Amino acid sequence: EVQLVESGGGLVQPGGSLRLSCAASGFIFSDYEFNWVRQAPGKGLEWVSYISNSANTIYYADSVKGRFTISRDNAKNSLYLQMDSLTAEDTAIYYCARERTSSLYSFDSWGQGTLVTVSP
Amino acid sequence: QSALTQPASVSGSPGQSITISCTGTSSDVGGYNSVSWYQQHPGEAPKLIIFDVTNRPSGVSNRFSGSKSGNTASLTISGLQAEDEADYYCSSYTDNSTPLFGGGTQLTVL
Numbered sequence: 316e317v318q319l320v321e322s323g324g325g326l327v328q329p330g331g332s333l334r335l336s337c338a339a340s341g342f343i344f345s346d347y348e349f350n351w352v353r354q355a356p357g358k359g360l361e362w363v364s365y366i367s368n369s370a371n372t373i374y375y376a377d378s379v380k381g382r383f384t385i386s387r388d389n390a391k392n393s394l395y396l397q398m399d400s401l402t403a404e405d406t407a408i409y410y411c412a413r414e415r416t417s418s419l420y421s422f423d424s425w426g427q428g429t430l431v432t433v434s435p
Numbered sequence: 436q437s438a439l440t441q442p443a444s445v446s447g448s449p450g451q452s453i454t455i456s457c458t459g460t461s462s463d464v465g466g467y468n469s470v471s472w473y474q475q476h477p478g479e480a481p482k483l484i485i486f487d488v489t490n491r492p493s494g495v496s497n498r499f500s501g502s503k504s505g506n507t508a509s510l511t512i513s514g515l516q517a518e519d520e521a522d523y524y525c526s527s528y529t530d531n532s533t534p535l536f537g538g539g540t541q542l543t544v545l
Contacts, residue, residue, distance in 0.1 A: 360475075419534075
């Protein structure tokens with residue numbers, strides 16, 4: 316069974332940092348591309364970042380470029396999101412999402428999400 | 436980039452069909468056959484129900500169907516059921532090599 320489990324969320328002050336993790340199981344992690352998608356409370360989905368299988372290609376949304384860093388460890392079946400210089404606008408549930416193979420940005424598996432709250 | 440345009444809400448009675456539109460530009464929806472649709476129930480993660488405009492993942496009911504004309508993609512749900520009440524989001528690949536989501540549509544089953 317495919318499983319994605321996020322962790323690392325919590326309450327952080329403006330300007331602070333957090334590192335999110337996503338542990339994958341039930342499939343060959345290195346075969347897939349991954350993304351982070353976030354959802355502010357009561358709002359819609361917002362794509363955050365993409366990383367290719369071997370981490371050779373990475374993209375970020377303009378809203379997080381220069382502040383967030385996506386990475387992965389294929390040996391540990393894990394995806395990460397380092398978030399620096401956090402602001403209130405970054406408050407959201409953060410989901411890791413697996414991309415369906417041979418389909419651009421179709422996310423066929425999602426974690427349960429981890430809540431990040433940026434507040435004084 | 437602004438979100439793809441979806442109606443904020445739609446409603447229908449059990450057994451009826453409804454259609455949710457997703458309007459973009461030639462730089463996203465109109466330029467690529469890479470439109471996906473997601474269903475999200477309250478408190479849950481989104482679920483992929485349509486990919487590449489018209490395709491259903493294994494296990495998704497054939498009551499869900501997708502289409503596209505020009506810069507507008509559409510999701511149709513036929514034989515509406517109470518369990519279909521949820522939020523629905525479209526997304527599309529864009530010229531920036533990144534995806535763009537729609538603002539979301541709340542479906543109410545009357």
